[in-house]
Amino acid sequence: MALSPQWLDELRTRTSLSGLVRRTVKLQRAGNEWKACCPFHHDKSPSFYVNDAKGFYHCFGCGAHGDAIRWLTDNQGLAFMDAVKDLAAEAGLEVPAPDPAFAARAEQRATLHDATQAAQDWFVANLASPAGAQAREYLNARELDARTIERFGFGWAPDERTGLAKALAHIEQPLLVETGLLASVDGKEPYDRFRGRITLPIQDARGRVIGFGGRILEAKENAPKGSPQSTTFAGAPKYLNSPDTPLFDKGRTLYNLHRAGPAARKAGRVIVVEGYMDVVALARAGIEEAVAPMGTALTEQQLELLWRLVDKPVLCFDGDAAGQRAAMRAITRALPLLAPGRSLEIVRLPAGLDPDDLLRQQGAAALERLLDAPSTMLETIWQHEHDAQVLATPEDKAGLKARLLAHADTIADRDIRALYRRELGDRFSAFAFPRREREAPRTTQGTRLFRSPGQAPSPRLSPAGTAQLRQSADGGARDLFANAVLTGLSSHPGEIARHAEALLQLAEDEPRLGPVIDELLDRAAVLEGGGLAPISASSTFTLSPGNTRFSFLVEGHDPEEAREDLAEAVTLLVERPALEAAIAAVTARFAREPETAFAEQQRLRKRKLEIETRLGHLARKRAASAAMEDEIEAHAYVAAEAQDTGRIRE
Numbered sequence: 001m002a003l004s005p006q007w008l009d010e011l012r013t014r015t016s017l018s019g020l021v022r023r024t025v026k027l028q029r030a031g032n033e034w035k036a037c038c039p040f041h042h043d044k045s046p047s048f049y050v051n052d053a054k055g056f057y058h059c060f061g062c063g064a065h066g067d068a069i070r071w072l073t074d075n076q077g078l079a080f081m082d083a084v085k086d087l088a089a090e091a092g093l094e095v096p097a098p099d100p101a102f103a104a105r106a107e108q109r110a111t112l113h114d115a116t117q118a119a120q121d122w123f124v125a126n127l128a129s130p131a132g133a134q135a136r137e138y139l140n141a142r143e144l145d146a147r148t149i150e151r152f153g154f155g156w157a158p159d160e161r162t163g164l165a166k167a168l169a170h171i172e173q174p175l176l177v178e179t180g181l182l183a184s185v186d187g188k189e190p191y192d193r194f195r196g197r198i199t200l201p202i203q204d205a206r207g208r209v210i211g212f213g214g215r216i217l218e219a220k221e222n223a224p225k226g227s228p229q230s231t232t233f234a235g236a237p238k239y240l241n242s243p244d245t246p247l248f249d250k251g252r253t254l255y256n257l258h259r260a261g262p263a264a265r266k267a268g269r270v271i272v273v274e275g276y277m278d279v280v281a282l283a284r285a286g287i288e289e290a291v292a293p294m295g296t297a298l299t300e301q302q303l304e305l306l307w308r309l310v311d312k313p314v315l316c317f318d319g320d321a322a323g324q325r326a327a328m329r330a331i332t333r334a335l336p337l338l339a340p341g342r343s344l345e346i347v348r349l350p351a352g353l354d355p356d357d358l359l360r361q362q363g364a365a366a367l368e369r370l371l372d373a374p375s376t377m378l379e380t381i382w383q384h385e386h387d388a389q390v391l392a393t394p395e396d397k398a399g400l401k402a403r404l405l406a407h408a409d410t411i412a413d414r415d416i417r418a419l420y421r422r423e424l425g426d427r428f429s430a431f432a433f434p435r436r437e438r439e440a441p442r443t444t445q446g447t448r449l450f451r452s453p454g455q456a457p458s459p460r461l462s463p464a465g466t467a468q469l470r471q472s473a474d475g476g477a478r479d480l481f482a483n484a485v486l487t488g489l490s491s492h493p494g495e496i497a498r499h500a501e502a503l504l505q506l507a508e509d510e511p512r513l514g515p516v517i518d519e520l521l522d523r524a525a526v527l528e529g530g531g532l533a534p535i536s537a538s539s540t541f542t543l544s545p546g547n548t549r550f551s552f553l554v555e556g557h558d559p560e561e562a563r564e565d566l567a568e569a570v571t572l573l574v575e576r577p578a579l580e581a582a583i584a585a586v587t588a589r590f591a592r593e594p595e596t597a598f599a600e601q602q603r604l605r606k607r608k609l610e611i612e613t614r615l616g617h618l619a620r621k622r623a624a625s626a627a628m629e630d631e632i633e634a635h636a637y638v639a640a641e642a643q644d645t646g647r648i649r650e
Contacts, residue, residue: 003084007096008069011084014091015068018050021057024075039075040064054308060266112247115171115179116201116209122167123155123199123212132156135198138217143360144280152200152280157214159196180211180242197240200276202248202294207258211242211250213276213294239275241294250294252301255279263288264309271314271371272298272306272330273355274323278316281356285364290316297329303337312345314374319349328384331377335410338377345374378420381407382427397432404428414614422567429501481615485573486516488552488566495563496524502574509577572611579608 018027018034027034027050038048038059047061058065066074072083088095126132127149135156139149157164164181165173173190176182182190197214204210216238242248254260254272256279264270271290273279282290293302298315306313315330317323327346334344347370349358358367375383385403390396404427408420489496489503496503500521507517551558552566583604589597 003096007093008084011087011091011093012055012067012069014093015087016052017055017057017068017071018052020068020071021050038062038064058262058265063262065262111175112179112245113208113210115168115175115181116211116247118168118171119164119176119179119181119212120153120155120199120201120209122164123157123194123201124153125155126158127154127156127198131158135217138198142277144284148280148284152283155199155201157192157194157197157199161191161195164192164194165190178245179247180245193242194240202242202253202255203258204247204253205258205261210253211245211248213242213255214240215277216240239295250296251299252305253294254291254302254305255294256283256291257305259283260289260291261309268310269312269314269371270306270309271316274317274326275354278355281359282367285359285367287364287367297326298333300333300337303330303334307342311341312343314345314347314371316347316349316355316371318354319351323354324348324384327380331380332407332410334377335407336412338411338413338416340413340416344377346377346380347371347374348380378423382424386431397428401425401428401432418564418568418571421571425501425571426498429498433501433504481569482510482513482573484550484553485566485569486513486520488550488562488569489520492552492563492566493520493524495566496520499567499570500524502570505578506574509574509581568614572614576608576611579604579611583608 021027021034021036025036025039025048027036028046030046030049032051032053034050034052035046036048036050037043037046038061040048040059041062041064043059043061048057048059048064050057056065056067057071064074068087069080069083072078072086073080076083078086085095127135139154144154165176168176168181173182177184177190181193183193184190194212194214197216200213200215201209202211202213216236241250244250255276260270260279267289269289271282271287273282273290273292275292275295279290279292282288291306293299303313315327317327327348331344331346349355349370353361355367358370381404385400385407388403389399391400404424405421408417408424411417411420489499503517503521507514550565550569552562552569554562583601586597586600586604
């Protein structure tokens, strides 16, 4: 049958796993899951859990794990296709007709698995033979015991060009080339890909061998010629992986996932390290939930595999510069994929140490302490960009801000993107505008905006400031929005200081608003200095009717939501004039650079449209809230009328 992965996923989606299991097992609700005594072993207390959202069951006692299809095959003894047909009939899906080509590919895949398993058996036998003595010495020097060597399937590929081809002569040579076991270059006779290397099998989620990783042995002076430790392979990499094959896709595979998956669900965490030996070292220390990418940066597909296990995988890369760059590459890949509750955590190891080194030098407790206190993605982004270059000039600091916001703008989720922009903006403001720089009052021509805390504040916005806002309200929708935002800040004076840097930028771009911004920041300085709180601007500001559509201008609205909306409104207000200036500048370049200017203009206009759309959303949200309030009031009125009518009748 041509059962594609997409069709099987649709079948699982349409099947209620808990409903299926409940037919034969008594389940009890446990939060978002169901629990029971395991039907696969003699269980005295519930250790068997069913998760409908993730579509699997798991027993923490015996390790039984599977989906709806596996439940019918393992628990009820049905054949795979019989289980599929039963579930499809209940789900209203039609089982695809037989496809000869698909069957042929499946048969070939099974043959490839046979070839990789035969190679694994040969590598393991070599390690145990006299020819593998030097390799065994190396593994012993790494303090790997016999159980670990057997469990992870360590083997030895002798330094011979045709050793594997001869040992697996019963398997057709083209098949060995297709699995990546033999390398064929420019039509020459194929030769063994793994030579003079300790081998480790790479396995899929079902534990089947799909490829190999090989580690070269360090050369030793005066080693006998031809011995493993005389092998240098000038220019060869320390680690070598199988190439991509019909079985193995390094961008979609995580080393040790088949073992780490059950352990991760039990521990509630999964740890990502850089290499195979780090995974092995963590397992020896009792940390079973570790995986590693295939020698490249984490891909989007690998991140999705990790998020299926836990919501916040932990990256634990080497403490050198290369390891930290790898962590940032992973973060860059993850940012567009973030979703509520779904993120990454990052552990920064001591400089120059990898997990294996740390375990050897300081023990498992030291690593556990680091794993218990990871950094967030936001903290890592800030630290990386802050340390990227010397920040000695205003231009350097502006570059830091641009890099931070560029990271935030790659996030697809609108709410998470806004929160990242706000948090990174707050950190930048605290760094670029520390309090000691805010103590000088701003003059009418100056650039510093804060009054000294010792100076007496004006109890309300001055007539000049009020007139300025009234005048701005005559400038159309753009000025109405500026009026609304500044009024909102005056109504929420505790929010002024956190937006000081943005207000500075706005004062430069919109000089006519400078006096109003001066007074707002003066009020913030008084609040920081412990002075009197400013009188609400509602007594002096004259608002245009359209402004009341924003939540941060409505009394009694949810304070947290009002602050969030106000923060986003400040960001949009400051970004808009800069965006318009950029559009004008790129338009002026059309004559000189028509192609690049057009592409840049389109990108800027797209961002401008996003801003206008978001402004409309802010207004619609208030309108929806007002409509709900009107509806509640109407219901209350009707109820009161009915009550009065009842009294009259009585």
